[in-house]
Amino acid sequence: MRKIRISVLISGGGTNLQALIDACAQSNFPAQIALVLSNNADAFGLERAKKAGITTKVINHKDYENRESFEDDINEALKEVKTELVCLAGFMRILNASFVNEWKDRMINIHPSLLPSYKGLHTHERALEDGVRFAGCTVHFVRPEMDDGPIIIQAAVPITAEDTTETLAARVLEAEHKIYPEAIKLIAERRIRIRGHRAIIEGMIVTSETIINPILGS
Ligand code: GRF
Numbered sequence: 001m002r003k004i005r006i007s008v009l010i011s012g013g014g015t016n017l018q019a020l021i022d023a024c025a026q027s028n029f030p031a032q033i034a035l036v037l038s039n040n041a042d043a044f045g046l047e048r049a050k051k052a053g054i055t056t057k058v059i060n061h062k063d064y065e066n067r068e069s070f071e072d073d074i075n076e077a078l079k080e081v082k083t084e085l086v087c088l089a090g091f092m093r094i095l096n097a098s099f100v101n102e103w104k105d106r107m108i109n110i111h112p113s114l115l116p117s118y119k120g121l122h123t124h125e126r127a128l129e130d131g132v133r134f135a136g137c138t139v140h141f142v143r144p145e146m147d148d149g150p151i152i153i154q155a156a157v158p159i160t161a162e163d164t165t166e167t168l169a170a171r172v173l174e175a176e177h178k179i180y181p182e183a184i185k186l187i188a189e190r191r192i193r194i195r196g197h198r199a200i201i202e203g204m205i206v207t208s209e210t211i212i213n214p215i216l217g218s
């Protein structure tokens with residue numbers, strides 16, 4: 001089986017990265033990690049990558065005068081390892097439109113909310129404050145606007161009356177770890193067509209169950 005070459009961009013703990021490392025370790029998973037790149041030398045995710053024998057690179061934004069030159073070096077690093085898909089996994093830097101457009105439909109992100117609700121930071125606090133009944137997470141193609149772009153997979157996570165930011169974040173994170181590898185699999189298997197702002201999944205039978213939670217039953 002041909003495995004697509006993915007590069008994962010991180011800034012922190014890297015639990016999503018770990019989910020991707022674990023998925024890629026399976027012989028029947030159609031992707032391999034070519035590079036883990038961090039803007040933060042202290043990111044624990046770098047340790048996870050090293051432990052798995054994956055090439056790592058630190059490109060610290062603080063070493064650059066402007067965002068363009070920072071992104072030029074990221075671009076070069078991605079191309080050097082023949083990246084086919086860029087996976088943002090807790091990468092805490094805003095990317096310029098020129099960088100994003102260069103990787104159009106070849107760069108995805110995971111966000112801890114049911115987009116387009118709760119773009120930006122502190123998604124769980126805001127959801128709890130608003131009293132919404134469902135939180136969740138989204139894997140989407142990246143567009144220049146923050147947390148915008150065609151949605152590949154979402155998982156809904158019910159909110160209970162007892163939830164705190166921490167308990168909710170933990171359950172959403174668990175769902176993130178399931179849908180991120182799934183999204184990469186769909187892309188690697190070329191099952192996604194992008195039509196305008198929508199990503200259409202070939203052969204996906206939509207039932208009420210898949211609408212509520214695509215990871216149920218998996
Ligand atoms: C996750 O909540 C992800 O959705 C968001 O940043 C967080 C990264 O967590 N984009 P981790 O570093 O993967 O543990």
